[in-house]
Amino acid sequence: MHKYALSAADSEKTLAGIARNVRCHSVQMVHRAKLGHTGGDFSAADILVTLYFGALRVDPQQPAAPDRDRFILSKGHCSAALYATLAMRGFFPQEELREFMEPLSRLNGHPNRTELPGVEANTGPLGHGLPIAVGAALAAKLDGAAWRTFVLTGDGELQEGSNWEAFMAAAHYHLDNLVVIVDRNGIQQGGATESILSLEPLAEKFRAFGFAVREADGHDCPALLDLLESVPFEPGRPSCVIAHTTKGKGVSFMENKAEWHHGVPTDAQLAAALEELGCKSGCETCD
């Protein structure tokens, strides 16, 4: 019986080490399910781990605690990375990751809050996470509560107009308890964001919409954590982190390739990916 667990290398429990394990989990999940979004899983892995093992005030034992921080994965197609992160954080058993997309599994291709502890919003169609996050942040403000709302969006996703409606509302209501992180890997399903519908100058656009903006290396976990622990960047304004990332980060033949948006690795590609990630044969996460 296969077991998911932290590998020996990750017993150091560095954020980067945990993120490597998230990548190992998620690529195996996608390989097994023959379906998934490895490119985006890998670009988001360091951000997710920095949130769940650093910035977020959440308790896996009390996933519905009223004063928990909320995290909404707006790019819901990167569910494998989210599930791996949630499982490693203790929201549900890591063994369950094997059931990703299996019939009747709680681990649907896109996250479902009604079934899986730790999921705050059902996402999948793009441009949904931010409006929900704005609503959650408004609720906290109304109660004078200290909990914050974090949302991770894709970059291509920002082509959906609903995000810009939400940006306007976030600034209008002075939601400095809201943090938007953009996984700026530059590539969407059909190619480079700038070739399909350009987003730049993205930081300027966020600033024009009333956000306090910081740009960061989305794979530098300690720096990212420092940044996320300093929110709000400006009182009275929502915070935005444009996290510069690499799609497919960590596996050379997947990096910066649009085809790995939803590419499924062959057995040989999986072996090569695990090798490169440092999940060598014998590691608990490997088949």
Next chain:
Amino acid sequence: MIERFDCRDAFAATLESLAEADSRIVAVVNDAVGSTRLGNFKRRFPTRLFNAGIAEQNMVGIGAGLANGGKIPFVCAASCFLTGRAMEQVKVDVAYSRANVKLCGMSSGLAYGQLGPTHHSVEDLAWTRAIANLTVIVPADPLETAQAVRVIAATEGPVFLRLSRIPVPQVHPADYQFQVGVATVLRPGNDLTLIANGTMVSRALEAARLLSAAGISARVLNMATLAPLDRDAILDAAESTGAIVTVEEHSIYGGLGGAVSEVTAGACPVPVRILGIPARFAPTGTAEWLFEYFGLTPQGIFAAALDLVETRVRR
């Protein structure tokens, strides 16, 4: 002259009264504070009315987020925009997520009259009824509107409440109590059943009086909840009266008539005549003129019912 009421007033008064007692009750609107009758709510609870601006997708998403934060949001907008513009948010953020959001579609059906098909909302019931987890309620008068608002506020779960601005008479007795999923017999009868909801209920009752004068005993059933549907009431009507006319201020496809037919077709096939708006965009005219145009009048219902009964006799 029978007194008629704009059900939005009962809606707004009830919501204010609930908000007074429960701080979790909040409202979300798309700028339409006046046409949702929430001006007084805004004055009384200024921090608890969130105006999303003219941005319905964000408005519905905000509703889902407020529910995640423990609030009971009433998300109010003209039904055509609430459903048509934000359908995916209704499906995913609210229904699939089982968010405790109360979606209030105002001025539904043909209420906007001469403003035309862009503002008519005659598809909203077909759209919402097809979505799992979503309770769909169409009250017929101010009493039922007020009670429906109280019941849905007290019950966890996503709801679409379809309201009109067209004045209607009181059709329920003072001791009536609305229950989700329970249809109400407003008039007994044996020869056929008129099933209606919303603005059409009072018209169905008038048609039943005309039928009575012609020697036909028509039962009138108010199907105020379209989802979950009161199957038992429909099957009882089919079995004991043998013919059904449905009347709705909605497309004849996918709404009340469709819902009733889905039940009868499988379990008790009887003739069902569906009155509503055919699959074409309405011409220019006031709501009242359009009701005449589409036969949604007591006389139009009477004629359709008479024809159905006579057709059945000829068989």
